[in-house]
Amino acid sequence: MENIIEVKSLAKVFGNQPALEDVNFNVKKGETFGFLGPSGSGKTTTIKILTGQLLQTSGEAEVFGVKNSAINNGSYRRRIGVLSDNSGLYQRLSIEDNLKLYCDLYDVSKQRMEEVLELVNLGNEKKKIVSKLSKGMTQRVLLARTLLHEPELLFLDEPTSALDPANSKQIHEGLRRLNEKGTTIFLTTHDMSEAETLCNRVAFLNKGKIQLLDEPKALRRQFADGSLTVELKNGQFVTLPGGAEGAEEVYKYMSNNEVESIHSNEPTLGDIFVEITGRELV
Amino acid sequence: MILSWKRIYAIFQKDMKDLSKNLFVSSIIILPIMMAFLYGAMGEATIDLHYMIINLTLASVTAFIQCAVIAEEKEKHTLRGLMLSPASVAEILGGKSLVSFILTVVTLVVCMMITGYEPSNMLIIVVALVVSMLFYLALGTILGLLSRTVVEASVIILPVIFLFGFGSMLMLLVEKVPALSFIEYLPNIQLIEIAYDVEAGLGFGDVWVNLVVLLAWAVVATLATAFVYKKKEMD
Numbered sequence A: 001m002e003n004i005i006e007v008k009s010l011a012k013v014f015g016n017q018p019a020l021e022d023v024n025f026n027v028k029k030g031e032t033f034g035f036l037g038p039s040g041s042g043k044t045t046t047i048k049i050l051t052g053q054l055l056q057t058s059g060e061a062e063v064f065g066v067k068n069s070a071i072n073n074g075s076y077r078r079r080i081g082v083l084s085d086n087s088g089l090y091q092r093l094s095i096e097d098n099l100k101l102y103c104d105l106y107d108v109s110k111q112r113m114e115e116v117l118e119l120v121n122l123g124n125e126k127k128k129i130v131s132k133l134s135k136g137m138t139q140r141v142l143l144a145r146t147l148l149h150e151p152e153l154l155f156l157d158e159p160t161s162a163l164d165p166a167n168s169k170q171i172h173e174g175l176r177r178l179n180e181k182g183t184t185i186f187l188t189t190h191d192m193s194e195a196e197t198l199c200n201r202v203a204f205l206n207k208g209k210i211q212l213l214d215e216p217k218a219l220r221r222q223f224a225d226g227s228l229t230v231e232l233k234n235g236q237f238v239t240l241p242g243g244a245e246g247a248e249e250v251y252k253y254m255s256n257n258e259v260e261s262i263h264s265n266e267p268t269l270g271d272i273f274v275e276i277t278g279r280e281l282v
Numbered sequence B: 001m002i003l004s005w006k007r008i009y010a011i012f013q014k015d016m017k018d019l020s021k022n023l024f025v026s027s028i029i030i031l032p033i034m035m036a037f038l039y040g041a042m043g044e045a046t047i048d049l050h051y052m053i054i055n056l057t058l059a060s061v062t063a064f065i066q067c068a069v070i071a072e073e074k075e076k077h078t079l080r081g082l083m084l085s086p087a088s089v090a091e092i093l094g095g096k097s098l099v100s101f102i103l104t105v106v107t108l109v110v111c112m113m114i115t116g117y118e119p120s121n122m123l124i125i126v127v128a129l130v131v132s133m134l135f136y137l138a139l140g141t142i143l144g145l146l147s148r149t150v151v152e153a154s155v156i157i158l159p160v161i162f163l164f165g166f167g168s169m170l171m172l173l174v175e176k177v178p179a180l181s182f183i184e185y186l187p188n189i190q191l192i193e194i195a196y197d198v199e200a201g202l203g204f205g206d207v208w209v210n211l212v213v214l215l216a217w218a219v220v221a222t223l224a225t226a227f228v229y230k231k232k233e234m235d
């Protein structure tokens, strides 16, 4: 499948502080690619480099087959949407006035504005002044603005970090629908369940390096130790190792008709992250 | 390069709405108008006096408003959104300059009405003022790009207001210290010279040198703006 983003040996040094080191990955057309990492691991730096807001120290980054240094000129800007962790809105203006500006800049109809406002659940609040909005509402307006021109490629830097579970869920559904319609999504997060529900593939970023890159399912399988947790009818939980020893135990419980339920102990992405990096994903 | 009027106008409209709610910045236009009232009440105004107010308007309204609206876009991280959109540098800065330009024209007209300034050759004065405005717009843009916050912008603009707004007082200094004679070439002083020549009945044929000096200031400042913008385009 066609690569929309290609990154080779990318490195960024601020002063003498390395922020990214030898980063390599590709994002395929139509996939949702997750960049997982704790604070300061280099997620925003990567997005800035890919969207032409920052130049790398060395290595290559191409988007739509074009070098990132050239993404600023030309028609590429219309094809990408960027929600950065420091995107801003005009505080004294209403939600509607903020979006109207972008409708004109991108040559998009006001009808489309109503659509995106519905998508982020702000259809009835568009007259509100931005400075009066909660953090989560502000984040949703920014997301609406990013989606306004229906970009082929979305860069979302922690899109739901300020949202409550209900709004996050709605945004996730919206993003999944966009992805189904063919939008490629590059997403950073330190929310592993977000990564699990949305991403086709995830990369673990730690201290500027990619530690692991695969499909969430494959990772969980790879790091599963084969152990089972058996819930007994008397309410007790027993964890059993994989292999013959565990199998014998399960056989015993089952023959005695003591089993209420059995679960395989697949690790979460968060567990794997801790195992690989020794760091929590916060 | 093809400019999109739609995009320029969208940015202009947004800024007008925003400034109407931003008294910290927009109330600066009261400054020259107050001065005009004060001096206007003192009786027959001289060319020096008319131009003290006009130059003050150019420095405080044109340059400061331009500087402040750009600094605020940086402070609130909204400039990045514009840069990532299809709007070009020229469209972004054009839309913003249009706001400062229109507010300047309104302020100038009000002030001239108050002090009763009626140039003998309106066309020359309008040309000189428009070229001057281009210089002050570029200067304001540069300072706005260099400052990180609106507060910083309102500090960084003070020397500009002092130098250009009250520059005619500096001329007294030039008479005493010949080494400072380059001050004569400053755009505010050039503007006053044009005004004197116009009142003396001279035409374009006589003031063109001063107009070229003004234009040179505007061109150099515009090139400097492009340079600073390029530098600031990347984080």
Ligand SMILES: Nc1ncnc2c1ncn2[C@@H]1O[C@H](COP(=O)(O)OP(=O)(O)OP(=O)(O)O)[C@@H](O)[C@H]1O
Pocket (backbone or CB within 6 Å): A014, A015, A018, A019, A037, A038, A039, A040, A041, A042, A043, A044, A045, A046, A085, A190, B235
């Ligand atoms: N402009 C800059 N100048 C100097 N250092 C910077 C700059 N931008 C980022 N850094 C440093 O680079 C490293 C990576 O920062 P980055 O913002 O990419 O992290 P992040 O993964 O996005 O973190 P978060 O989850 O907190 O947003 C950090 O150590 C940060 O201090």
Ligand SMILES: [Mg+2]
Pocket (backbone or CB within 6 Å): A043, A044, A045, A085, A157
């Ligand atoms: Mg970040």
